[in-house]
Amino acid sequence: MSASNSAPETAPAAGGTVSSRRAVLFTGARVFDGRSDEVTGPTRVLIADGKIAAIGDGGDVPSDVPSDALVIDAGGRTLTPGFIDAHAHVMLQPTLADAANTDLAYHALYGASMAKLYLSRGYTTIRDTGGNTFSLKKAIDAGMTEGPRIFPSGPIISQTSGHGDFTPAAEPSRLVGGHRDNMQMDGHLLVVDGVPEMLRAVRYVLGRGASQIKLAVSGGCASERDPLDITEFTAEEIGAAVKAADDWNTYVATHVYNPSGIRRAVEAGVRTIEHANLVDPETLRLMKDSGVWLSPQVSVYVNDPHGLDPSLKKKFTQAREGLDTLFELAKKTGFERIGFGSDIISAPDTLAKINEEFVHRTKWFSPAEILRQATGNNGKMLALAGPRNPYPGALGVIEPGALADVLLIDGDPLEDPSVLTDPERNLAVIVKDGQVFKNLLGE
Structure with a gap:
């Protein structure tokens, strides 16, 4: 039997479900990218191979999305970096x-x-x-x-x-x-x-x-x-x-x-x-x-x-x-x-x-400043580790090529940060490294 240090193909997700590390497509999400002062309009975000693969306007499913991708209709919820x-x-x-x-x-x-x-x-x-x-x-x-x-x-x-x-x-x-x-x-x-x-x-x-x-x-x-x-x-x-x-x-x-x-x-x-x-x-x-x-x-x-x-x-x-x-x-x-x-x-x-x-x-601080501190700012700070960074790649941001750590939030933390104090209810989806660990909206 050979040993491996890589993550398994499947692992228990929060709430007891199991999710494979397949492609994930969010549609209709209002995106806070970790750098801005506001969220976008309805946006598609595709995750594949542990990274943010593509970002596009609208809520439709593009034809080039893998057929076995997990599609999550955000329904206007807020998508933020982890x-x-x-x-x-x-x-x-x-x-x-x-x-x-x-x-x-x-x-x-x-x-x-x-x-x-x-x-x-x-x-x-x-x-x-x-x-x-x-x-x-x-x-x-x-x-x-x-x-x-x-x-x-x-x-x-x-x-x-x-x-x-x-x-x-x-x-x-x-x-x-x-x-x-x-x-x-x-x-x-x-x-x-x-x-x-x-x-x-x-x-x-x-x-x-x-x-x-x-x-x-x-x-x-x-x-x-x-x-x-x-x-x-x-x-x-x-x-x-x-x-x-x-x-x-x-x-x-x-x-x-x-x-x-x-x-x-x-x-x-x-x-x-x-x-x-x-x-x-x-x-x-x-x-x-x-x-x-x-x-x-x-x-x-x-x-x-x-x-x-x-x-x-x-x-x-x-x-x-x-x-x-x-x-x-x-x-x-x-x-x-x-x-x-x-x-x-x-x-x-x-x-x-x-x-x-x-x-x-x-x-x-304003809610946008606080969210930037917890996402994009901290990502820059951790990058000071240079070659000793154990996870090379952009953290704390939602942009093409960044590591796929994202949260789908029921509510708008840029308007009301208190929605984050009830994570069991308001953190609808948690994705780390492209793997879904929690999903209250479906499979």
């Missing part, structure tokens, strides 16, 4: 206590269930910014389980007492013979200090299959030891990570909240800034002038986590209050390289409501 979460943690949904007292097999099974959840919410791609997702990605790509495309970062790389250091306080320092904590042993986090360790870590993670590198360069909301105002890693350490990633023709993304850490990261050559809630005008202008992407999140701060230590709740409040300044500065300076992500950790119930992010952002 959503992209640019800041996901699909393997980190168990509570920290649960994760620390279970093994990697449990984490993998949990992560697989979360991957299915992502796809059911319309996310056909995620950039995982911390967690041991390498095997989960392979399983999804091979058709062993359902889930989105994954751009893996592997473990978050942190300094000692940084955002990714969850070593128990009772554990002695590694300087005197202490051991790495379970989250590091399982490949979700990695603590390093100094340029040699940084180089070794980045090269190891890239060798495992990371499409980009994730560093923690400031304090974080979910970590106890590091206030949001502190800067983590020296310029030399960050620069070493950037150089090692550049040698692999990819880039570094950085968790960072405060202006000092953002400036240090940007000046070292990182390409995406995750969070940036406490940015100031001068630092945001530096990001804009340097061509750096802003990858912010809203829901994770709006949904105040329960059961947290008061010091952690204080940090979540500080980060939430910074959102107004961040987005007002972005609008004022004309900053357009803005992505869309969630950063939801240890909260599967919150992750199930991930599409509330589309509604939360309407405080600062």
Whole structure:
């Protein structure tokens, strides 16, 4: 029996149906292409061989469409690119206590269930910014389980007492013979200090299959030891990570909240800034002038986590209050390289409501801007991985030649984004890689 890494010809679809990877023709769809401010009139979109094959006006079936194609009458519904979460943690949904007292097999099974959840919410791609997702990605790509495309970062790389250091306080320092904590042993986090360790870590993670590198360069909301105002890693350490990633023709993304850490990261050559809630005008202008992407999140701060230590709740409040300044500065300076992500950790119930992010952002952005952030913008951001991109081709857009990840939505999210918060009812069709995973309109 020969083995194969390719996706099977058929696989279970959402709702328990089975769909082959045959041609699919949507007729009568109002198309949001991932770049525009509005939808089209009635349009045909043909999908074949995992790509957008053709786009045309009207609702009729052209004569050159394959005879066995699945024809879906959109009936005026909205066709959009599949959503992209640019800041996901699909393997980190168990509570920290649960994760620390279970093994990697449990984490993998949990992560697989979360991957299915992502796809059911319309996310056909995620950039995982911390967690041991390498095997989960392979399983999804091979058709062993359902889930989105994954751009893996592997473990978050942190300094000692940084955002990714969850070593128990009772554990002695590694300087005197202490051991790495379970989250590091399982490949979700990695603590390093100094340029040699940084180089070794980045090269190891890239060798495992990371499409980009994730560093923690400031304090974080979910970590106890590091206030949001502190800067983590020296310029030399960050620069070493950037150089090692550049040698692999990819880039570094950085968790960072405060202006000092953002400036240090940007000046070292990182390409995406995750969070940036406490940015100031001068630092945001530096990001804009340097061509750096802003990858912010809203829901994770709006949904105040329960059961947290008061010091952690204080940090979540500080980060939430910074959102107004961040987005007002972005609008004022004309900053357009803005992505869309969630950063939801240890909260599967919150992750199930991930599409509330589309509604939360309407405080600062128009629905069209938000949809572009979740589709075309994020597609451009993920393309920074260059040759390390595991899915070559255009993502986040509906155009000839693009990868065939599309959603048919009952309603118009450009008029009312809240239709996305009821995905069971309003995501009528979900297509990933040309394969129909959900179809409420027929076979």
